[in-house]
Amino acid sequence: MASLNxxxxxxxxxxxxxxxxxTAVASTIxxxxxxxxxxxxxxxxVRYASxxxxxxxxxxxKKKVYKTFRSYDLSPMEQFSLCDAMRYLRAFEVxxxxxxxxxxLAVKLKTHKSGPVIxxxxxxxxxxKTDTRIGVVCPEDSPMMVEAQQLGAVAVGxxxxxxxxxxxxxxxxxxxxxxxxxxxxxxxxLGKILGPKGLMPNTKTKTITSDIKATMQELIGADEYRERTxxxxxxxxxxxxxxxxxxxxxxxxxxxxxxxxxxxxxxYTKALDEIVLSSTNGPGFSLNGIFLSADEKLKPEHLQxxx
Amino acid sequence: xxxxxxRLNQLTALVRIRNGPGAAVLPQDVTRIHMExxxxxxxxxxxxxxxxxxxxxxxxxxxxxxxxxxxRSNNQEGPAMLTLYFREPGSAFTSDIxxxxxxxxxxxxxxxxxxxxRVLTIDMKNRRSEAILKEFMDKSGAVAVKMTPQDEAxxxxxxxxxxxxxIDREKVAKMxxxxxxxxxxxxxxxxxxxxxxxxL
Numbered sequence: 001m002a003s004l005n006x007x008x009x010x011x012x013x014x015x016x017x018x019x020x021x022x023t024a025v026a027s028t029i030x031x032x033x034x035x036x037x038x039x040x041x042x043x044x045x046v047r048y049a050s051x052x053x054x055x056x057x058x059x060x061x062k063k064k065v066y067k068t069f070r071s072y073d074l075s076p077m078e079q080f081s082l083c084d085a086m087r088y089l090r091a092f093e094v095x096x097x098x099x100x101x102x103x104x105l106a107v108k109l110k111t112h113k114s115g116p117v118i119x120x121x122x123x124x125x126x127x128x129k130t131d132t133r134i135g136v137v138c139p140e141d142s143p144m145m146v147e148a149q150q151l152g153a154v155a156v157g158x159x160x161x162x163x164x165x166x167x168x169x170x171x172x173x174x175x176x177x178x179x180x181x182x183x184x185x186x187x188x189x190l191g192k193i194l195g196p197k198g199l200m201p202n203t204k205t206k207t208i209t210s211d212i213k214a215t216m217q218e219l220i221g222a223d224e225y226r227e228r229t230x231x232x233x234x235x236x237x238x239x240x241x242x243x244x245x246x247x248x249x250x251x252x253x254x255x256x257x258x259x260x261x262x263x264x265x266x267x268y269t270k271a272l273d274e275i276v277l278s279s280t281n282g283p284g285f286s287l288n289g290i291f292l293s294a295d296e297k298l299k300p301e302h303l304q305x306x307x
Numbered sequence: 308x309x310x311x312x313x314r315l316n317q318l319t320a321l322v323r324i325r326n327g328p329g330a331a332v333l334p335q336d337v338t339r340i341h342m343e344x345x346x347x348x349x350x351x352x353x354x355x356x357x358x359x360x361x362x363x364x365x366x367x368x369x370x371x372x373x374x375x376x377x378x379r380s381n382n383q384e385g386p387a388m389l390t391l392y393f394r395e396p397g398s399a400f401t402s403d404i405x406x407x408x409x410x411x412x413x414x415x416x417x418x419x420x421x422x423x424x425r426v427l428t429i430d431m432k433n434r435r436s437e438a439i440l441k442e443f444m445d446k447s448g449a450v451a452v453k454m455t456p457q458d459e460a461x462x463x464x465x466x467x468x469x470x471x472x473x474i475d476r477e478k479v480a481k482m483x484x485x486x487x488x489x490x491x492x493x494x495x496x497x498x499x500x501x502x503x504x505x506x507l
Protein backbone atom coordinates (compact mmCIF):
# COMPACT_ATOMS: atom_id res chain seq x y z
CA MET A 1 0.00 0.00 0.00
CA ALA A 2 2.84 2.28 0.87
CA SER A 3 4.33 1.91 -2.58
CA LEU A 4 1.02 2.82 -4.22
CA ASN A 5 0.81 5.97 -2.11
CA UNK A 6 4.32 6.87 -3.07
CA UNK A 7 3.48 6.33 -6.67
CA UNK A 8 0.39 8.49 -6.58
CA UNK A 9 2.29 11.12 -4.66
CA UNK A 10 5.04 11.24 -7.23
CA UNK A 11 2.51 11.42 -10.04
CA UNK A 12 0.62 14.18 -8.33
CA UNK A 13 3.83 16.09 -7.81
CA UNK A 14 4.41 16.13 -11.53
CA UNK A 15 1.61 18.62 -11.96
CA UNK A 16 2.66 20.83 -9.08
CA UNK A 17 5.55 23.22 -8.88
CA UNK A 18 9.07 22.16 -7.98
CA UNK A 19 9.26 19.38 -5.38
CA UNK A 20 9.60 20.53 -1.79
CA UNK A 21 12.58 18.32 -1.23
CA UNK A 22 15.12 17.10 -3.67
CA THR A 23 14.44 13.51 -4.59
CA ALA A 24 17.26 11.06 -4.89
CA VAL A 25 16.19 9.88 -8.35
CA ALA A 26 15.44 12.07 -11.34
CA SER A 27 11.82 13.06 -10.81
CA THR A 28 10.78 12.11 -14.33
CA ILE A 29 10.95 8.40 -13.46
CA UNK A 30 8.09 7.27 -11.27
CA UNK A 31 9.36 4.96 -8.55
CA UNK A 32 7.30 1.99 -9.65
CA UNK A 33 9.10 1.94 -12.98
CA UNK A 34 12.53 1.56 -11.48
CA UNK A 35 14.03 -1.90 -11.12
CA UNK A 36 12.98 -3.19 -7.69
CA UNK A 37 16.50 -3.59 -6.36
CA UNK A 38 17.36 0.04 -7.10
CA UNK A 39 14.02 1.25 -5.80
CA UNK A 40 14.47 -0.39 -2.39
CA UNK A 41 18.06 0.68 -2.23
CA UNK A 42 17.18 4.31 -2.85
CA UNK A 43 14.22 4.16 -0.47
CA UNK A 44 16.40 2.97 2.38
CA UNK A 45 19.30 5.24 1.60
CA VAL A 46 17.46 8.55 1.18
CA ARG A 47 19.28 11.05 3.30
CA TYR A 48 18.64 14.66 3.94
CA ALA A 49 21.08 17.41 4.56
CA SER A 50 20.36 17.72 8.25
CA UNK A 51 21.93 14.60 9.80
CA UNK A 52 25.59 14.05 10.65
CA UNK A 53 28.22 13.82 8.04
CA UNK A 54 26.82 12.14 4.99
CA UNK A 55 29.12 11.07 2.20
CA UNK A 56 32.61 12.32 2.41
CA UNK A 57 33.52 14.26 -0.67
CA UNK A 58 36.61 12.94 -2.36
CA UNK A 59 38.67 15.37 -4.37
CA UNK A 60 38.18 14.74 -8.07
CA UNK A 61 41.39 13.46 -9.57
CA LYS A 62 42.62 15.75 -12.25
CA LYS A 63 43.65 13.95 -15.39
CA LYS A 64 47.18 14.81 -16.34
CA VAL A 65 47.37 16.76 -19.57
CA TYR A 66 50.40 16.06 -21.71
CA LYS A 67 51.77 18.87 -23.79
CA THR A 68 53.61 16.64 -26.23
CA PHE A 69 52.46 13.62 -28.20
CA ARG A 70 53.44 10.41 -26.55
CA SER A 71 56.88 9.17 -27.38
CA TYR A 72 57.62 5.50 -26.82
CA ASP A 73 60.72 3.71 -25.70
CA LEU A 74 61.88 2.03 -28.90
CA SER A 75 64.30 -0.41 -27.27
CA PRO A 76 61.89 -3.41 -27.38
CA MET A 77 60.90 -2.59 -30.96
CA GLU A 78 62.23 -4.93 -33.57
CA GLN A 79 63.67 -2.85 -36.40
CA PHE A 80 64.24 -3.90 -39.97
CA SER A 81 66.44 -2.96 -42.87
CA LEU A 82 64.65 -1.74 -45.99
CA CYS A 83 65.23 -4.96 -47.95
CA ASP A 84 63.98 -7.13 -45.07
CA ALA A 85 60.85 -5.04 -44.68
CA MET A 86 60.25 -5.20 -48.43
CA ARG A 87 60.64 -8.97 -48.41
CA TYR A 88 57.88 -9.31 -45.83
CA LEU A 89 55.63 -6.74 -47.46
CA ARG A 90 56.00 -8.34 -50.88
CA ALA A 91 55.03 -11.66 -49.29
CA PHE A 92 51.94 -10.06 -47.76
CA GLU A 93 50.94 -8.43 -51.03
CA VAL A 94 51.64 -11.36 -53.34
CA UNK A 95 49.17 -11.58 -56.20
CA UNK A 96 47.82 -8.06 -55.82
CA UNK A 97 47.95 -5.58 -58.69
CA UNK A 98 51.30 -3.78 -58.22
CA UNK A 99 50.18 -0.34 -59.36
CA UNK A 100 47.23 -0.28 -56.95
CA UNK A 101 49.07 -1.43 -53.84
CA UNK A 102 51.30 1.25 -52.31
CA UNK A 103 54.17 1.39 -49.88
CA UNK A 104 53.38 3.89 -47.17
CA LEU A 105 55.74 5.71 -44.85
CA ALA A 106 54.79 7.04 -41.42
CA VAL A 107 57.30 9.37 -39.81
CA LYS A 108 56.68 9.91 -36.13
CA LEU A 109 57.95 13.18 -34.68
CA LYS A 110 58.79 14.24 -31.18
CA THR A 111 56.64 17.31 -31.02
CA HIS A 112 54.28 19.49 -29.01
CA LYS A 113 50.56 19.07 -29.49
CA SER A 114 50.19 22.78 -30.16
CA GLY A 115 52.34 24.98 -32.33
CA PRO A 116 53.23 24.91 -35.98
CA VAL A 117 52.84 21.71 -37.99
CA ILE A 118 54.87 20.48 -40.90
CA UNK A 119 53.07 20.88 -44.17
CA UNK A 120 54.65 20.84 -47.59
CA UNK A 121 54.68 19.41 -51.08
CA UNK A 122 57.25 17.04 -52.48
CA UNK A 123 58.08 15.81 -55.93
CA UNK A 124 59.36 12.30 -55.40
CA UNK A 125 62.08 10.98 -57.75
CA UNK A 126 59.68 8.19 -58.74
CA UNK A 127 56.10 9.49 -58.65
CA UNK A 128 53.57 7.33 -56.86
CA LYS A 129 50.32 8.88 -57.97
CA THR A 130 49.77 9.70 -61.58
CA ASP A 131 46.20 10.99 -61.58
CA THR A 132 46.49 14.68 -60.74
CA ARG A 133 43.49 16.57 -62.08
CA ILE A 134 43.81 20.30 -61.59
CA GLY A 135 41.08 22.93 -61.45
CA VAL A 136 42.00 26.59 -61.95
CA VAL A 137 40.12 29.61 -60.67
CA CYS A 138 40.98 32.64 -62.83
CA PRO A 139 39.10 35.53 -64.42
CA GLU A 140 36.85 34.41 -67.28
CA ASP A 141 37.98 35.13 -70.85
CA SER A 142 41.50 36.00 -69.75
CA PRO A 143 44.65 34.69 -71.45
CA MET A 144 45.34 32.75 -68.24
CA MET A 145 42.25 30.69 -68.83
CA VAL A 146 43.47 29.52 -72.23
CA GLU A 147 46.93 28.85 -70.83
CA ALA A 148 45.55 26.73 -67.99
CA GLN A 149 43.43 24.73 -70.41
CA GLN A 150 46.44 24.12 -72.62
CA LEU A 151 48.41 22.87 -69.61
CA GLY A 152 45.74 20.27 -68.97
CA ALA A 153 43.47 21.78 -66.33
CA VAL A 154 40.18 19.88 -66.17
CA ALA A 155 38.07 22.80 -64.98
CA VAL A 156 38.76 26.49 -65.58
CA GLY A 157 36.77 29.62 -64.86
CA UNK A 158 35.37 31.80 -62.15
CA UNK A 159 31.60 32.16 -61.66
CA UNK A 160 30.82 29.23 -63.95
CA UNK A 161 33.27 27.05 -62.02
CA UNK A 162 31.82 28.14 -58.67
CA UNK A 163 28.34 27.28 -59.90
CA UNK A 164 29.36 23.79 -61.01
CA UNK A 165 31.13 23.21 -57.68
CA UNK A 166 27.96 24.23 -55.85
CA UNK A 167 26.07 21.65 -57.89
CA UNK A 168 28.51 19.00 -56.68
CA UNK A 169 30.39 18.68 -59.95
CA UNK A 170 34.03 18.46 -58.85
CA UNK A 171 36.12 16.79 -61.56
CA UNK A 172 39.46 17.90 -60.04
CA UNK A 173 41.47 16.74 -57.03
CA UNK A 174 43.63 19.89 -56.81
CA UNK A 175 42.37 23.45 -57.05
CA UNK A 176 44.49 26.55 -57.57
CA UNK A 177 43.44 30.16 -57.74
CA UNK A 178 44.92 33.22 -59.43
CA UNK A 179 45.50 36.26 -57.22
CA UNK A 180 43.04 38.29 -59.34
CA UNK A 181 40.23 35.85 -58.50
CA UNK A 182 41.04 35.59 -54.82
CA UNK A 183 38.38 38.10 -53.80
CA UNK A 184 35.71 36.43 -55.94
CA UNK A 185 36.62 33.07 -54.41
CA UNK A 186 36.30 34.32 -50.85
CA UNK A 187 32.96 35.96 -51.71
CA UNK A 188 31.62 32.74 -53.22
CA UNK A 189 31.46 31.00 -49.80
CA LEU A 190 32.72 27.71 -51.17
CA GLY A 191 34.80 27.00 -48.07
CA LYS A 192 32.04 24.79 -46.73
CA ILE A 193 32.21 22.54 -49.77
CA LEU A 194 35.90 22.70 -50.61
CA GLY A 195 37.36 22.96 -47.12
CA PRO A 196 36.57 19.46 -45.88
CA LYS A 197 37.93 18.01 -49.11
CA GLY A 198 41.18 19.93 -48.64
CA LEU A 199 40.68 21.70 -51.95
CA MET A 200 40.27 25.31 -50.78
CA PRO A 201 43.05 27.45 -52.28
CA ASN A 202 45.23 29.04 -49.67
CA THR A 203 48.31 31.24 -49.68
CA LYS A 204 49.92 29.01 -47.07
CA THR A 205 49.77 25.96 -49.30
CA LYS A 206 50.88 28.09 -52.25
CA THR A 207 47.65 27.33 -54.10
CA ILE A 208 46.84 31.02 -54.48
CA THR A 209 49.35 32.17 -57.01
CA SER A 210 50.19 34.84 -59.50
CA ASP A 211 51.88 32.36 -61.84
CA ILE A 212 49.38 29.69 -62.85
CA LYS A 213 51.82 27.94 -65.16
CA ALA A 214 54.58 27.44 -62.59
CA THR A 215 52.14 26.25 -59.91
CA MET A 216 50.50 23.77 -62.24
CA GLN A 217 53.81 22.33 -63.29
CA GLU A 218 54.77 22.06 -59.64
CA LEU A 219 51.51 20.34 -58.76
CA ILE A 220 51.65 17.66 -61.44
CA GLY A 221 53.44 14.69 -59.97
CA ALA A 222 53.81 16.32 -56.56
CA ASP A 223 52.46 14.85 -53.34
CA GLU A 224 51.27 16.80 -50.37
CA TYR A 225 52.05 15.78 -46.85
CA ARG A 226 51.22 17.21 -43.49
CA GLU A 227 51.73 16.37 -39.87
CA ARG A 228 48.64 15.04 -38.12
CA THR A 229 48.77 14.07 -34.44
CA UNK A 230 52.54 14.14 -34.59
CA UNK A 231 52.91 11.83 -37.57
CA UNK A 232 53.60 12.56 -41.24
CA UNK A 233 52.14 9.91 -43.50
CA UNK A 234 52.76 9.60 -47.22
CA UNK A 235 52.60 6.94 -49.92
CA UNK A 236 56.20 6.58 -51.07
CA UNK A 237 56.05 3.86 -53.66
CA UNK A 238 54.10 1.36 -55.66
CA UNK A 239 54.42 -2.34 -54.95
CA UNK A 240 56.25 -2.82 -58.24
CA UNK A 241 59.12 -0.48 -57.28
CA UNK A 242 62.62 -1.91 -56.85
CA UNK A 243 64.40 -1.50 -53.48
CA UNK A 244 66.60 1.20 -55.01
CA UNK A 245 63.62 3.21 -56.27
CA UNK A 246 61.89 3.00 -52.90
CA UNK A 247 65.11 3.92 -51.11
CA UNK A 248 65.54 7.01 -53.32
CA UNK A 249 61.97 8.12 -52.62
CA UNK A 250 62.34 7.63 -48.87
CA UNK A 251 65.66 9.46 -48.83
CA UNK A 252 64.32 12.46 -50.68
CA UNK A 253 61.28 12.62 -48.40
CA UNK A 254 63.44 12.39 -45.29
CA UNK A 255 65.80 15.14 -46.42
CA UNK A 256 62.79 17.33 -47.21
CA UNK A 257 61.32 16.63 -43.78
CA UNK A 258 64.60 17.47 -42.07
CA UNK A 259 64.67 20.79 -43.94
CA UNK A 260 61.07 21.44 -42.86
CA UNK A 261 61.97 20.74 -39.25
CA UNK A 262 64.93 23.12 -39.45
CA UNK A 263 62.71 25.81 -40.93
CA UNK A 264 60.44 25.77 -37.92
CA UNK A 265 61.02 28.37 -35.23
CA UNK A 266 63.59 27.28 -32.63
CA UNK A 267 61.18 27.88 -29.76
CA TYR A 268 59.25 24.77 -30.81
CA THR A 269 61.03 21.48 -30.43
CA LYS A 270 60.51 19.05 -33.26
CA ALA A 271 62.63 16.01 -33.99
CA LEU A 272 62.40 12.72 -35.84
CA ASP A 273 61.37 9.81 -33.65
CA GLU A 274 60.59 6.74 -35.70
CA ILE A 275 60.12 5.73 -39.33
CA VAL A 276 57.64 2.99 -40.14
CA LEU A 277 57.16 1.40 -43.56
CA SER A 278 53.92 -0.42 -44.30
CA SER A 279 51.87 -1.28 -47.34
CA THR A 280 48.19 -1.24 -48.24
CA ASN A 281 47.50 -4.65 -46.70
CA GLY A 282 50.68 -5.30 -44.74
CA PRO A 283 51.82 -4.59 -41.18
CA GLY A 284 54.15 -1.73 -40.25
CA PHE A 285 57.89 -2.28 -40.07
CA SER A 286 60.02 0.08 -38.06
CA LEU A 287 63.06 0.90 -40.20
CA ASN A 288 66.60 0.98 -38.84
CA GLY A 289 68.03 3.09 -41.66
CA ILE A 290 70.04 0.29 -43.26
CA PHE A 291 69.40 -0.61 -46.89
CA LEU A 292 70.83 -4.12 -47.28
CA SER A 293 69.19 -7.14 -45.70
CA ALA A 294 70.56 -8.70 -42.52
CA ASP A 295 70.29 -12.02 -44.35
CA GLU A 296 73.34 -12.10 -46.60
CA LYS A 297 71.67 -14.46 -49.05
CA LEU A 298 68.99 -11.89 -49.86
CA LYS A 299 70.17 -9.43 -52.50
CA PRO A 300 68.24 -6.33 -53.63
CA GLU A 301 67.97 -7.92 -57.11
CA HIS A 302 65.79 -10.63 -55.59
CA LEU A 303 63.16 -8.04 -54.69
CA GLN A 304 62.45 -6.70 -58.15
CA UNK A 305 60.65 -9.59 -59.80
CA UNK A 306 57.21 -9.06 -61.32
CA UNK A 307 54.50 -9.06 -58.66
CA UNK B 308 50.74 6.38 -33.60
CA UNK B 309 49.90 2.97 -32.17
CA UNK B 310 52.05 2.01 -29.19
CA UNK B 311 55.22 0.01 -29.54
CA UNK B 312 54.02 -3.11 -27.72
CA UNK B 313 50.92 -3.53 -29.84
CA ARG B 314 52.91 -3.12 -33.02
CA LEU B 315 55.55 -5.48 -31.71
CA ASN B 316 52.91 -8.15 -31.10
CA GLN B 317 51.89 -7.86 -34.72
CA LEU B 318 55.48 -8.32 -35.80
CA THR B 319 55.89 -11.35 -33.55
CA ALA B 320 53.03 -12.86 -35.53
CA LEU B 321 55.36 -12.78 -38.55
CA VAL B 322 56.48 -16.19 -37.33
CA ARG B 323 53.29 -17.38 -39.07
CA ILE B 324 54.57 -16.23 -42.45
CA ARG B 325 57.98 -17.87 -41.93
CA ASN B 326 56.43 -21.19 -40.92
CA GLY B 327 53.35 -23.23 -41.69
CA PRO B 328 51.74 -24.67 -44.81
CA GLY B 329 53.56 -23.33 -47.85
CA ALA B 330 56.82 -22.44 -46.10
CA ALA B 331 59.07 -24.17 -48.59
CA VAL B 332 62.10 -23.43 -50.72
CA LEU B 333 61.56 -24.05 -54.41
CA PRO B 334 64.28 -25.76 -56.43
CA GLN B 335 66.53 -23.58 -58.58
CA ASP B 336 64.86 -24.64 -61.83
CA VAL B 337 61.44 -23.16 -60.99
CA THR B 338 61.35 -19.90 -62.93
CA ARG B 339 57.89 -18.54 -62.18
CA ILE B 340 54.44 -19.41 -60.88
CA HIS B 341 51.10 -18.32 -62.29
CA MET B 342 47.68 -18.74 -60.70
CA GLU B 343 44.31 -18.10 -62.23
CA UNK B 344 40.94 -18.23 -60.49
CA UNK B 345 37.80 -16.18 -59.79
CA UNK B 346 37.16 -13.53 -57.15
CA UNK B 347 34.41 -15.35 -55.28
CA UNK B 348 34.24 -18.85 -53.89
CA UNK B 349 31.28 -20.28 -55.79
CA UNK B 350 31.99 -22.55 -58.74
CA UNK B 351 34.80 -24.38 -56.95
CA UNK B 352 37.08 -21.37 -56.43
CA UNK B 353 37.38 -21.57 -52.66
CA UNK B 354 40.44 -23.86 -52.59
CA UNK B 355 42.53 -21.72 -54.95
CA UNK B 356 41.56 -18.57 -53.09
CA UNK B 357 42.62 -20.12 -49.79
CA UNK B 358 45.86 -21.31 -51.36
CA UNK B 359 46.58 -17.77 -52.53
CA UNK B 360 45.82 -16.27 -49.14
CA UNK B 361 47.50 -18.88 -46.94
CA UNK B 362 50.26 -20.68 -48.81
CA UNK B 363 51.39 -18.21 -51.47
CA UNK B 364 52.66 -15.50 -49.03
CA UNK B 365 54.85 -18.12 -47.34
CA UNK B 366 56.15 -19.33 -50.68
CA UNK B 367 56.85 -15.73 -51.67
CA UNK B 368 58.68 -15.09 -48.41
CA UNK B 369 61.01 -18.04 -48.91
CA UNK B 370 61.39 -17.49 -52.66
CA UNK B 371 61.45 -13.70 -53.04
CA UNK B 372 63.04 -13.78 -56.49
CA UNK B 373 60.47 -16.08 -58.11
CA UNK B 374 57.72 -14.08 -59.87
CA UNK B 375 54.31 -15.21 -58.60
CA UNK B 376 51.51 -13.72 -60.64
CA UNK B 377 47.85 -14.09 -59.71
CA UNK B 378 45.13 -13.46 -62.24
CA ARG B 379 41.71 -13.10 -60.67
CA SER B 380 38.65 -12.59 -62.79
CA ASN B 381 34.94 -12.08 -62.32
CA ASN B 382 34.12 -15.18 -64.32
CA GLN B 383 33.05 -17.70 -61.68
CA GLU B 384 32.63 -20.39 -64.36
CA GLY B 385 36.20 -19.85 -65.55
CA PRO B 386 39.16 -22.13 -64.93
CA ALA B 387 41.16 -22.39 -61.71
CA MET B 388 44.65 -23.30 -62.78
CA LEU B 389 48.11 -23.13 -61.27
CA THR B 390 50.97 -23.12 -63.76
CA LEU B 391 54.51 -23.97 -62.74
CA TYR B 392 57.30 -22.92 -65.09
CA PHE B 393 60.59 -24.82 -65.06
CA ARG B 394 63.92 -24.05 -66.65
CA GLU B 395 64.99 -26.83 -69.01
CA PRO B 396 68.32 -28.29 -67.92
CA GLY B 397 71.16 -26.45 -69.59
CA SER B 398 69.11 -23.44 -70.73
CA ALA B 399 70.14 -19.97 -69.57
CA PHE B 400 66.58 -18.70 -69.14
CA THR B 401 66.19 -15.99 -66.51
CA SER B 402 62.87 -15.20 -64.87
CA ASP B 403 63.20 -11.41 -65.15
CA ILE B 404 61.82 -11.26 -68.69
CA UNK B 405 58.88 -8.88 -69.07
CA UNK B 406 55.54 -10.48 -68.32
CA UNK B 407 52.11 -9.22 -67.22
CA UNK B 408 51.81 -8.45 -63.52
CA UNK B 409 48.95 -9.60 -61.29
CA UNK B 410 45.49 -8.41 -62.23
CA UNK B 411 42.05 -8.31 -60.66
CA UNK B 412 40.30 -7.98 -64.00
CA UNK B 413 41.50 -11.18 -65.61
CA UNK B 414 44.05 -9.44 -67.87
CA UNK B 415 47.11 -11.42 -66.73
CA UNK B 416 46.67 -14.67 -68.61
CA UNK B 417 49.27 -17.38 -68.10
CA UNK B 418 52.18 -16.57 -70.44
CA UNK B 419 53.24 -19.12 -73.05
CA UNK B 420 56.45 -20.82 -71.93
CA UNK B 421 59.52 -19.12 -73.38
CA UNK B 422 62.10 -21.18 -75.27
CA UNK B 423 64.06 -23.18 -72.73
CA UNK B 424 61.07 -23.41 -70.41
CA ARG B 425 58.57 -26.17 -69.70
CA VAL B 426 55.31 -26.02 -67.78
CA LEU B 427 53.33 -28.19 -65.39
CA THR B 428 49.75 -27.34 -64.53
CA ILE B 429 47.60 -28.11 -61.50
CA ASP B 430 43.83 -27.98 -61.83
CA MET B 431 42.62 -26.37 -58.62
CA LYS B 432 38.89 -26.30 -59.27
CA ASN B 433 36.69 -27.86 -56.56
CA ARG B 434 39.69 -28.86 -54.45
CA ARG B 435 40.74 -27.97 -50.96
CA SER B 436 43.80 -25.80 -50.52
CA GLU B 437 45.63 -28.56 -48.61
CA ALA B 438 45.22 -30.92 -51.57
CA ILE B 439 46.45 -28.22 -53.94
CA LEU B 440 49.48 -27.57 -51.74
CA LYS B 441 50.32 -31.27 -51.58
CA GLU B 442 50.22 -31.61 -55.36
CA PHE B 443 52.20 -28.38 -55.67
CA MET B 444 54.94 -29.68 -53.36
CA ASP B 445 55.09 -32.99 -55.23
CA LYS B 446 55.18 -31.46 -58.71
CA SER B 447 57.55 -28.59 -57.94
CA GLY B 448 59.93 -30.57 -55.75
CA ALA B 449 59.88 -27.84 -53.10
CA VAL B 450 61.55 -28.58 -49.78
CA ALA B 451 59.59 -27.62 -46.68
CA VAL B 452 61.43 -25.30 -44.29
CA LYS B 453 62.12 -26.69 -40.84
CA MET B 454 61.12 -24.47 -37.96
CA THR B 455 64.02 -23.08 -35.97
CA PRO B 456 63.99 -23.37 -32.13
CA GLN B 457 63.72 -19.57 -31.87
CA ASP B 458 60.67 -19.58 -34.09
CA GLU B 459 59.16 -22.42 -32.06
CA ALA B 460 59.51 -20.34 -28.92
CA UNK B 461 58.05 -17.31 -30.69
CA UNK B 462 55.10 -19.31 -31.98
CA UNK B 463 54.36 -20.52 -28.45
CA UNK B 464 54.51 -16.92 -27.29
CA UNK B 465 52.04 -15.87 -29.98
CA UNK B 466 49.69 -18.72 -29.13
CA UNK B 467 49.78 -17.86 -25.41
CA UNK B 468 49.06 -14.24 -26.21
CA UNK B 469 46.12 -15.22 -28.38
CA UNK B 470 44.73 -17.50 -25.66
CA UNK B 471 44.85 -14.74 -23.02
CA UNK B 472 43.42 -12.37 -25.60
CA UNK B 473 40.43 -14.65 -26.16
CA ILE B 474 39.72 -14.82 -22.41
CA ASP B 475 40.00 -11.05 -22.04
CA ARG B 476 37.82 -10.46 -25.06
CA GLU B 477 35.06 -12.60 -23.55
CA LYS B 478 35.30 -10.73 -20.26
CA VAL B 479 35.07 -7.34 -21.93
CA ALA B 480 32.20 -8.47 -24.16
CA LYS B 481 30.26 -9.48 -21.04
CA MET B 482 30.94 -6.13 -19.40
CA UNK B 483 29.89 -4.25 -22.51
CA UNK B 484 26.69 -6.28 -22.79
CA UNK B 485 25.81 -5.53 -19.15
CA UNK B 486 26.42 -1.82 -19.62
CA UNK B 487 24.33 -1.82 -22.77
CA UNK B 488 21.46 -3.65 -21.04
CA UNK B 489 21.46 -1.19 -18.15
CA UNK B 490 21.45 1.77 -20.52
CA UNK B 491 18.55 0.23 -22.43
CA UNK B 492 16.54 -0.28 -19.21
CA UNK B 493 17.04 3.28 -18.12
CA UNK B 494 16.07 4.56 -21.56
CA UNK B 495 12.93 2.43 -21.47
CA UNK B 496 12.02 3.71 -18.01
CA UNK B 497 12.52 7.27 -19.23
CA UNK B 498 10.34 6.79 -22.27
CA UNK B 499 7.57 5.12 -20.24
CA UNK B 500 7.67 7.91 -17.71
CA UNK B 501 7.44 10.44 -20.51
CA UNK B 502 4.43 8.57 -21.92
CA UNK B 503 2.69 8.69 -18.54
CA UNK B 504 3.49 12.37 -18.20
CA UNK B 505 2.04 13.03 -21.62
CA UNK B 506 -1.12 11.06 -20.82
CA LEU B 507 -1.85 13.07 -17.65
